[in-house]
Amino acid sequence: MYQKNKIELLAPAGNREKLKFAFLYGADAVYIGFKDLSLRSYAEKFSISDIKKSVDEANKSERKIYIALNAYVEENSFKKAERAIDKINEIKPHAVIVSDPGVINLVLKRLDKGISIHLSTQANTLNSEAVSFWKKQGIKRIILGRELSLSEIKKIYSKVRDIEFEIFCHGAMCVSYSGRCLLSSFMTGRKANKGKCAHPCRWKYRLIEEERPREHFAVDETDEGTFIFNSKDLCMVDYVKKIRLAGISAIKVEGRMKSLYYIACVTRAYRKAIDNCYGKENFPFRKIREELEKVSHRKYTTGFYINGKNDYDMQEYSSSAYHRKYDFLGIVIKVKKDCAVVNVRNKIRKNEKIEIIGPDMKKDRVTRVGEMRDEKGVDICDANPGTNICVKFPVNIFLGDIIRKEL
Ligand code: SF4
Structure with a gap:
């Protein structure tokens, strides 16, 4: 069923400047992280007063600001989560994005009732029973797992109503349930769950035999090396209408670490794609796609959304480098x-x-x-x-x- 109300376009914002450009270039909402409690802690350069100011400005222009609190929190760090929620009550954003059931419990007890609760993709919601469960807990929007196909999403939407669905539409993908992967913590001490992933899954690897520590054996899939976990970047710009028909209310661009230029270009491209889809514009799709080639990116894929399975085409086998024109x-x-x-x-x-x-x-x-x-x-x-x-x-x-x- 095609819904009249427009799909919401969400862009990342790692600082005030990026936030302003995201709104100027067409975002309906932005998401920002709370230091140490979101998955992009290196990206965030917001003070509490910056966020307050941004929420006031967003309210005036009928835009929205969502705060990500989507890290999984260890027992010893739980006080931080409590303090964060008290601060969020002062800031009054439009929603918080959470994933840890402990944080959800806390949010349900302490969060101001006017602030919506969105369930992060980190919670890996993949079926209608899970959606019903979260709905009963008071969740207003679910950011579905990237492992779902659009036809599966459509089925979920037909079974559970009165809850919003959001998906990632563009940007880098993590081959693991990101944040739950220990590769980066183990190899570099940088925890993915705290937004500090060093992306070792994309490094080139060599094999060393214990008795021959100086000899490095190639583990090559091609002459260029092994990039076995090296996912291409997601790009769903050609499928905005299909996304809406599947019951999705909001699409999100990944990349709070990306530049202002990247955010502006990707946001305006998806803005045009959405406006085209609602008949508000008739802008050539070829040009929208060309625009997405003009930002630094890996090769593009539609992930699991269209084919529904992990096929050969989702990975990049020859290089983990970005294309930049x-x-x-x-x-x-x-x-x-x-x-x-x-x-x-x-x-x-x-x-x-x-x-x-x-x-x-x-x-x-x-x-x-x-x-x-x-x-x-x-x-x-x-x-x-x-x-x-x-x-x-x-x-x-x-x-x-x-x-x-x-x-
Ligand atoms: S190392 Fe790779 S797979 Fe693991 S969390 Fe980081 S990006 Fe994801």
């Missing part, structure tokens, strides 16, 4: 009468060919960098990362535009 040069932080102030992220050179992008992909502009002046007003030919410069562009420029160049 564009460089992120900077963002427009102010528009003046005669120039735009650009915060430089990668070297910008006078006269080089660039592309300027904004929230609406229809208005992208290919042009060249005009005259540039540094902060003291001196003419320059090169601008270095971290500086703010005045640039003249021969095209219209808007606050929040992003400048990139093809490599």
